[in-house]
Amino acid sequence: MANKVLVVLVVIALLLWVVIQQRDQNLHMVSANDNTDKGSVDTSSKTAEQIKKPSEQKIQNKSDEPILSPDKEHRLGFLKQELATTVFSDDLFVEASVHSQLMMYCEIFKAGFIRTELKGKIKNKTWEDAYKKHCDAQRTLRPHLLVSMVSSELLDWLPSTSFMGQKFKTLLSLNGDQGEELAIEMIRLAVRNKEAHWLLLVGQSQGMLNAFNYQEWLGTNNPQYNRQIIQLAQQQLICEWDPGNLCGPYSSLMAQNCWQTPSDCGIPYSEWFEKNHMPGIKKDVALVVNRLRAYARGGDIE
Amino acid sequence: MNRWVLGLVLVLSALWWLLSQDTAQHSKPINQVSLKSSEIEQQAEHQTIKQKLKTRAIQANSSQQNTTPNESIAGDDWSYLAIYRRLEWADVCQRYYRFAVRAQKNAASDFVSSFIKNDHHGNTVTAIDPRVESGLTRYQSRCETLKSAVFAYSQVDETELTYSNTVLLELQKLLDTTPTKTKKEKHLKSHVVMVQVFNQAQEELQKSYRESVAAESEKAEFLQRQMMALSQEMMALAEWLDPQEALAAYEALITEINHIDDQWVESYKGKGEAYQNALSNVLGHWIEIQAHLVGSDPDVFKLIKMASEWTRDVTRMGISVSAYRSELDLYLNTPGEQMMEAFGITSFALFSEAANPAAILYLCGLGYDCGSDSALAMQLCIKHYQEMPAACEVSVQDFYFNHALSPNLLEDVLTLYQWMEENYGE
Known part of the structure; x- marks a missing residue:
């Protein structure tokens, strides 16, 4: 009798698990080529580096990987060492792309026209010093990635091992309107799957204005205005989905805002946003954020 | 045994029905009602604002x-x-x-x-x-x-x-x-x-x-040539086989570039009395x-x-x-x-x-x-x-x-x- 009860309970538990898994899959827009683990994790209890990263679906056929010269294989070895502890993706190309974006602001603050423009204008010296230390640490941690990024040839030869990564590689090779359709697909995937790093990488691509029906949402076809509202909305979602890595005090987002408003360097993103925008503009950003959130939850949004 | 099987089937059916209701709710288009009602309120507010602007901006017809x-x-x-x-x-x-x-x-x-x-x-x-x-x-x-x-x-x-x-x-x-x-x-x-x-x-x-810049034009050209040479050295760093050495060389190049940049900015300052x-x-x-x-x-x-x-x-x-x-x-x-x-x-x-x-x-x-x-x-x-x-x-x-x-x-x-x-x- 007891055995029968136990068997019944086990069977019920197994069937419940199957049903729950099925339901969760239905909530996400799953393309034939992508099966991203959303991994929406409560970040409050974890450090930035411990946040579980989504695992992009790997390419099945290894023969698709390009054959590299011995020199490039050697350099690939350096990169693999530097990026061994992946934060955003198991795909080295994607991981390198995100880190390159983050490091880019470090470098343009260190040398170049932004350095010249900002000289003497940053009021928050504590933040400025801490940002420099953060950037120095990144350089020491990933020197080969840094020098490769500076020579602008990193992404040309670095292989991608995931379907999303390959889509991104293709997108980077397309000019103007050619990549719009692909960009739209990737932006929508990024939002649907709540992947902050993908939103960072593709959010501002050529398809950004048409990824959703922003004109109807906002009530205007003014592309200059709409572009800025969308950018702010994307920034808010990036901060929501990956606050530690992509919205922290020394993130590229904070650096970007510092460049725009040097007197506000170092203040948290939400505070910066509240302070620097008129009420109506804030409402438009909230409108777009809410609709994108609804899409991310599985809503049928155009 | 038959009672057990029947009971199991009933429980599983009930569970399946409950969970499928939940799934149906999730996969429906989002409930537009609450969005619509707040939109209607906003539209009324926007009409008021438009009217206020209109009375001001079209008064001089x-x-x-x-x-x-x-x-x-x-x-x-x-x-x-x-x-x-x-x-x-x-x-x-x-x-x-x-x-x-x-x-x-x-x-x-x-x-x-x-x-x-x-x-x-x-x-x-x-x-x-x-x-x-x-x-x-x-x-x-x-x-x-x-x-x-x-x-x-x-x-x-x-x-x-x-x-x-x-x-x-x-x-x-x-x-x-x-x-x-x-x-x-x-x-x-x-x-x-x-x-x-x-x-x-x-x-x-x-x-x-322009006059203050012209006085420094030879110097500006020299600085520009130096900058280009350093940029080319920078581009070649990616081929170095030792990343740490490359990083050290990079830091040294950055220091030189910044020095040139500062000189360049100074040359454009035009701090003369006429200026x-x-x-x-x-x-x-x-x-x-x-x-x-x-x-x-x-x-x-x-x-x-x-x-x-x-x-x-x-x-x-x-x-x-x-x-x-x-x-x-x-x-x-x-x-x-x-x-x-x-x-x-x-x-x-x-x-x-x-x-x-x-x-x-x-x-x-x-x-x-x-x-x-x-x-x-x-x-x-x-x-x-x-x-x-x-x-x-x-x-x-x-x-x-x-x-x-x-x-x-x-x-x-x-x-x-x-x-x-x-x-x-x-």
Whole structure:
């Protein structure tokens, strides 16, 4: 009798698990080529580096990987060492792309026209010093990635091992309107799957204005205005989905805002946003954020 | 055993039904009801805001001209004010005259197609919105009429359109030499002269700046060569086989690049006495003209506001930012920047999306010609025809209320409009 009860309970538990898994899959827009683990994790209890990263679906056929010269294989070895502890993706190309974006602001603050423009204008010296230390640490941690990024040839030869990564590689090779359709697909995937790093990488691509029906949402076809509202909305979602890595005090987002408003360097993103925008503009950003959130939850949004 | 199987089937069926209900809810389109009801409330609020703006920005319809633009341009009125109006059209027509000068060598070229092709990176556009076609055709007609009228009056040979600013320069000469008769004309002329003096001070500052740079040109060239050499060394770092050595070399290169950069910036500082005098002169005039923002004359407001913002583009009269001003060490804020500061905002980008329309609508509210056939409407048409073709057929106010501004942005535009009323109104 007891055995029968136990068997019944086990069977019920197994069937419940199957049903729950099925339901969760239905909530996400799953393309034939992508099966991203959303991994929406409560970040409050974890450090930035411990946040579980989504695992992009790997390419099945290894023969698709390009054959590299011995020199490039050697350099690939350096990169693999530097990026061994992946934060955003198991795909080295994607991981390198995100880190390159983050490091880019470090470098343009260190040398170049932004350095010249900002000289003497940053009021928050504590933040400025801490940002420099953060950037120095990144350089020491990933020197080969840094020098490769500076020579602008990193992404040309670095292989991608995931379907999303390959889509991104293709997108980077397309000019103007050619990549719009692909960009739209990737932006929508990024939002649907709540992947902050993908939103960072593709959010501002050529398809950004048409990824959703922003004109109807906002009530205007003014592309200059709409572009800025969308950018702010994307920034808010990036901060929501990956606050530690992509919205922290020394993130590229904070650096970007510092460049725009040097007197506000170092203040948290939400505070910066509240302070620097008129009420109506804030409402438009909230409108777009809410609709994108609804899409991310599985809503049928155009 | 049968009871057990039956019980198991019943439990599983109940569970499956419960979970499938939950799934159905999740996969439905989002419930638009709550979104809709808040949208309806917002729409009512937006209508109120639109109405408030309309009552201010369209109040001067009765003072609009009774003649069509073509009649005004081609007519016999060559008073100071009439010449001034033609000058405003000449400014809008600059782009057309550049085309006309090039087209003298190619008579077969069609203005509308060429204009649009030029804005589409040289690609021919086959489907042209009829509003755009109509708007650009009117634009061509106005500009041709203006050119003919000015050349006829000034007795200039029409074939002498060798430069795109010939019409503008002729009208400027006429304006300088035509006496004023009415109170309005005298008031306008005093401010035209004020702005001319300010522009002259700006030119002297620029001249002084260029002279100080010219003295250092050999040094600048040397620095540029050094910079290029260092950039090439930088590019080669990726091939180094030892990343740590490459990093050390990178840091050393950065230090050198920054050193050169600092020297370069210093060479452009223009700290000589002549430059400082020119700078003081500009600042003095700049402060003086801003006092004249207060008033009710729309032409004076437009003239002074654009001069104070250091812009020749009326669509940036609300607030303009200029790297050129910071290069010249012009440390004072423009009126637009002062307005931004008043709201505690330091980020220019989106603020300008409200400030510029607010300034234009304020201009309309003062009585400036903002009708669908006006020079200002035409300026908006040639600027926005690609993404907002309605700009080519509606009034300036209509364009902003119903096309260019989101309902939420209208709220900010009203706020800034009211700020301008408080600060610039008599």
